[in-house]
Amino acid sequence: MNAPVSGPAGRVWRALTLPMRVVAPIASVIGRGFSGDFWVDTVRTTTAGVEPGPDVGSESGVAEPGEPGAVGSGAVGSGAVGSDAVGPDAVDSDRSASGGRASAERASAGSAPETHDHEEAQPPVEGSGPVNHRRYRVHISDSQVRPAELSDLFRRSPNRFSPTSFATFDPDPGPDGLTAGDEITVRLPGPWDGPVVVGATEPTGLRFETLQGHMEAGWIEFRTRNEDGLLVFEIESVARSGDAAFDALYHPGKIAKLVQTEMWVRVLESAVDISGGRMQGRPMVETDIHEGARQ
Amino acid sequence: MFFPYRFETVTKCLLRPLGVRPDRDGVRVDADRLVATFGPLHVSVERANITSAQATGPYRFITAIGPRLSFADHGLTFGTTTRGGVCIVFDEAIRRVIGPWDHPGLSLTVEDREGLLDALGFSGPDRAKSS
Numbered sequence: 060m061n062a063p064v065s066g067p068a069g070r071v072w073r074a075l076t077l078p079m080r081v082v083a084p085i086a087s088v089i090g091r092g093f094s095g096d097f098w099v100d101t102v103r104t105t106t107a108g109v110e111p112g113p114d115v116g117s118e119s120g121v122a123e124p125g126e127p128g129a130v131g132s133g134a135v136g137s138g139a140v141g142s143d144a145v146g147p148d149a150v151d152s153d154r155s156a157s158g159g160r161a162s163a164e165r166a167s168a169g170s171a172p173e174t175h176d177h178e179e180a181q182p183p184v185e186g187s188g189p190v191n192h193r194r195y196r197v198h199i200s201d202s203q204v205r206p207a208e209l210s211d212l213f214r215r216s217p218n219r220f221s222p223t224s225f226a227t228f229d230p231d232p233g234p235d236g237l238t239a240g241d242e243i244t245v246r247l248p249g250p251w252d253g254p255v256v257v258g259a260t261e262p263t264g265l266r267f268e269t270l271q272g273h274m275e276a277g278w279i280e281f282r283t284r285n286e287d288g289l290l291v292f293e294i295e296s297v298a299r300s301g302d303a304a305f306d307a308l309y310h311p312g313k314i315a316k317l318v319q320t321e322m323w324v325r326v327l328e329s330a331v332d333i334s335g336g337r338m339q340g341r342p343m344v345e346t347d348i349h350e351g352a353r354q
Numbered sequence: 355m356f357f358p359y360r361f362e363t364v365t366k367c368l369l370r371p372l373g374v375r376p377d378r379d380g381v382r383v384d385a386d387r388l389v390a391t392f393g394p395l396h397v398s399v400e401r402a403n404i405t406s407a408q409a410t411g412p413y414r415f416i417t418a419i420g421p422r423l424s425f426a427d428h429g430l431t432f433g434t435t436t437r438g439g440v441c442i443v444f445d446e447a448i449r450r451v452i453g454p455w456d457h458p459g460l461s462l463t464v465e466d467r468e469g470l471l472d473a474l475g476f477s478g479p480d481r482a483k484s485s
Contacts, residue, residue, distance in 0.1 A: 092394075095373040099391055101398045198356070198382075287355065339356050341378050341391050 064218060064246075065230035073227075073246060080248035083225035084318045087325070098324045100344040106351055177240075177256045179270040186276030186299025188306035192347040195294040195320075197327040202290040203335030206283035207262040209292065211236070212333060213281055214265050217243075219333060222325035225318075237265060247318075249274075251305060274301045274315070289339060292330040294323050310348075320344060355473050357381040359434040360465040365419050369393070369434065372420065381462050383473040388442075390462055392432040395421055395451055397460060405445045407476040409467045411438025418463070423452050429459035439463035440470050 063069045073080070091097055183190055204212070213220055215236035217228040227246045237243065237257045245253030251274035255267035264282040269275055277298025284291050300306035300315075308315040324342045331338045358380040361369075366376060373393030381390045389398045411418075413436045422431040430451055433439070439461050447456035464470050471477045 092373070095370070095375045095378070095393060097373060097391075097394050099389060099396045099398070101389075338378070340380055340382050343382075343389065 064223075064227050069227070069229055069246075073248075077248055080225045083222070083248075084321045087222065087224075088317060088321050096328075098320065098342040098344055100320065100346060102346045102348065104348045104350055177268070177270065179254075180256065181269045181271050181273055181276040181301065183277045183297060183299045186301055187303045188300045188310060189351075190277075190297060190299050190349040191309075192297050192349065193295070194343075194345045195323045195327055196343045196345075197292050197331060198286070198339040199290040199292065199331050199334050199336040200288075200339045201336045204290075204333075206285055206290060209290065209330060209334055210261075210263045210265065210281070210283045213330070214260060220326045220329040221245075222322060222329075226322050242270070243267075247274075251301065255279075269298065269301070272301075274305045275299065276301050290334060290336060292327055292334075294326065355383050355469070357383070357462075357464040357466055357470045357473070359432070359463055360437065361434050362436075365434050369420060374434070381464055381470060383470070388474070390432055390460065392421055395432070397430070397432075397448060397451060397457075399444065399448050399460075401474065403444050403446055403448075404474060405443050407440055407442045407471055407474050409438060409471065410441045410461065411463075412436050413438070421452055423455075423457075427459065428453070428455040428457055429461060430457040431461040432463070433461065434463045437463070438467065440467050442474070 063072045202209070215232060215234075217237070218231060221228055225248055229244045229246050232241070232243070237260065239257050239260055241257040243255055243257070245255065247253060251272075253273050253275075254270040255273065256270055258266040258268040258278060260266075263284060264280060266278055266280045268278045275298040277296060279294065279296035279298070282293045282295070284293070300309050305315060309319075310316070324344070327342045328338070358376065361376050375393070379391045379393065381388065383401075386401055387398060388401055388404065390396060413433070415436050418431065418433040418436050418439075420433055422433055423429075424431070428447075429441075430448075431439075440463075441459060441461045443459045444457075447458040448460070450456050462470070468477065
C-alpha cells in the first residue's frame with residue numbers, strides 16, 4: 060500500500076505516524092549493523108577557505124553509518140566526480156585531492172552554480188557553519204535500464220526512490236514529472252522541512268535548490284551515467300546548514316548527518332532495485348567539509 | 355574497476371558475522387584512488403601514495419583470515435583466503451583502521467591478483483614505482 064503523500068491525507072498520515080517516522084532512520088541504520096549493508100564514507104576536512112591542498116591524503120576507518128553533504132558541477136550531469144570511501148564516518152583530517160577542484164572552490168566560496176532565479180532561494184551563503192560538499196554514488200551492473208531512463212523514473216516519481224518511512228517528496232509530481240521551477244517539499248519527521256525548487260533538469264540529471272525554511276542552504280543534484288559498462292547513480296550536494304541549531308545537530312551532534320546519509324544511501328539502494336541490476340561494491344559517500352567557509 | 359575478494363567456504367561463514375559480504379566487499383580502483391572495503395572497515399587511499407604492489411602468499415590460516423594487524427610491521431590485511439593476495443606498500447602510512455598504529459602496507463586477498471596489479475600499474479617484473 061502506498062502511503063498518502065499530498066494534501067490533507069498526507070498531513071494526517073504524517074501526524075499519525077510521526078513516532079515511527081522519528082525512529083525509522085535510526086532503526087534503519089541499526090539494521091545495517093545486522094545485515095552488513097554498510098556504506099563507505101570518506102570524510103575530509105579543510106581549513107582553507109578556498110582551495111583544499113593537494114597533499115596526498117588517505118582515509119580509512121570504521122563504518123559507522125553516516126552523513127551527507129555536497130558539491131557540484133555546473134550544469135546537471137556534467138559534474139566532476141571524485142573518489143570515495145565506505146562505511147560511515149571515517150573521519151580524518153584532510154584534503155580533497157581527486158575530482159572537482161573547481162567544485163571545491165565553489166563550495167568553499169559558498170556559492171552554487173546557476174542558481175535558479177527564485178525569490179525564496181536559500182543559497183549556501185545564507186547558511187550557517189562550514190560548507191559540506193558530499194557525493195553519494197552507487198555502481199550498478201546488469202541494469203535493465205539506461206541512465207536517461209533511470210533519471211526519468213526519478214524525475215517522474217521521486218517517492219519510488221525515497222525511504223518513505225521517514226522522508227517523502229510532497230506533492231507527488233504530475234504526469235510530466237518534475238520540471239524546472241517546480242516547488243516540492245521533502246517532508247521529514249523533525250522541526251525542519253525541506254522545501255526546494257527544481258533548478259534544472261536534463262535527460263540524465265536533475266537539480267534541487269533549497270528555499271527559505273529548508274534545514275540546509277544549498278543545492279543537490281541527481282545524476283546517472285555509464286562508466287566502464289556500469290550504470291552509475293550519483294547524488295552530489297553543496298550546502299551549509301540552514302541555521303545554527305541545525306548545524307549543531309549536523310557537525311558536533313552528527314545525528315543530522317547520519318540521518319541525511321541514511322536517506323540518500325536508501326535512495327541509491329532504491330535506484331539499484333528499480334534499475335533491475337545488481338549493486339557492485341558498496342554505496343560510496345565522499346564528504347568534503349570546508350571549515351574555511353564557516354561564517 | 356572492481357575486484358572482489360576470493361572466498362573459501364569456511365572463510366565465507368567465518369567472516370559473515372563480521373559484516374563481510376562476498377557480494378559487496380572488494381577493492382575499487384579508479385583513476386586516482388583505491389578503496390578497499392571489508393564489512394564495516396574500509397581503506398581509501400590515493401594512488402599517488404602507493405609505491406609498490408606485489409603478489410604474495412600463500413598464507414597461514416591463523417595469520418591471514420579476517421582483518422589482521424601485523425605486530426611486526428604494522429601492516430593491515432583484509433584476508434579472505436590463504437591462497438594469496440596482493441601486498442600494497444604506501445609512501446606515507448595510512449591512518450590506522452585497527453590497532454594503535456598507522457599502516458605502512460595493506461594486503462588484499464582479491465580473486466584477480468594480476469588484474470589488481472595491472473590496474474595499479476605494477477604488473478611488470480619491477481613492481482616498485484620509482485618516484
